[in-house]
Amino acid sequence: MKQKNKTNTWEDHYSRKAKKEKFPARSVYKLKEIQQKFAILKKNDKVLDIGCAPGSWLLYTAQVVGAGGEVRGVDLKPVDVKTPAWVTVITGDIFEMDGGFKEGIGKGYHVVMSDMAPATTGRKDMDAYRSYNLSEAALTVAREVLEEGGNFICKIFQGSEFKNFTELIKNNFRQCRIFKPESCRKESKEIYIIGIGKK
Numbered sequence: 001m002k003q004k005n006k007t008n009t010w011e012d013h014y015s016r017k018a019k020k021e022k023f024p025a026r027s028v029y030k031l032k033e034i035q036q037k038f039a040i041l042k043k044n045d046k047v048l049d050i051g052c053a054p055g056s057w058l059l060y061t062a063q064v065v066g067a068g069g070e071v072r073g074v075d076l077k078p079v080d081v082k083t084p085a086w087v088t089v090i091t092g093d094i095f096e097m098d099g100g101f102k103e104g105i106g107k108g109y110h111v112v113m114s115d116m117a118p119a120t121t122g123r124k125d126m127d128a129y130r131s132y133n134l135s136e137a138a139l140t141v142a143r144e145v146l147e148e149g150g151n152f153i154c155k156i157f158q159g160s161e162f163k164n165f166t167e168l169i170k171n172n173f174r175q176c177r178i179f180k181p182e183s184c185r186k187e188s189k190e191i192y193i194i195g196i197g198k199k
């Protein structure tokens, strides 16, 4: 019988757990770890989730903020899971922040988070560069829609632009934290940058 490698076992563990707990993706455990460490999301918060499909961050965030909060998701792809009434999703490209799309996003957010990932090419430098572009686009939105003191969570693939991105976060937020959740693949270049307290 074929032996499973370590990555498969790891993927199986989180995928099974997500299925059992009724989340559409195992990425929910990354946000849970971020929340356990930094307590970014609060009851009644208004939250923007960029790159929200298939919807596990949306569902978890909706639980944390509760019915007094508001969660808006944005993704290129539609979200098929059933979400509570205080979750709304806009299908669109974050690079096309003009007209009705921008109006649909609105303002006055306590938290903006981006778990966006580019379609990977296998070329680490190219993938990191595309991820940096997505992160920069998410930061542009965050700067526009976050309230003063608001927080930002952003996934980025580490590459040559990573340091530049941390500088941008330091310029715009009172604190910049870098965190790799246990539930991220060890060999993956992805990491989360957390900007605390928008200036």
Ligand SMILES: C[S@@+](CC[C@H](N)C(=O)[O-])C[C@H]1O[C@@H](n2cnc3c(N)ncnc32)[C@H](O)[C@@H]1O
Residues within 6 Å of the ligand: 024, 025, 027, 028, 050, 051, 052, 053, 054, 055, 056, 057, 058, 074, 075, 076, 077, 092, 093, 094, 095, 115, 116, 117, 118, 134
């Ligand atoms: C890793 S998935 C997000 C998983 C999600 N956090 C969850 O828990 O279900 C990354 C998402 O980023 C989205 N994405 C990539 N580029 C985007 C863009 N330019 N605008 C909006 N969404 C984008 C992809 O369509 C994909 O659904």
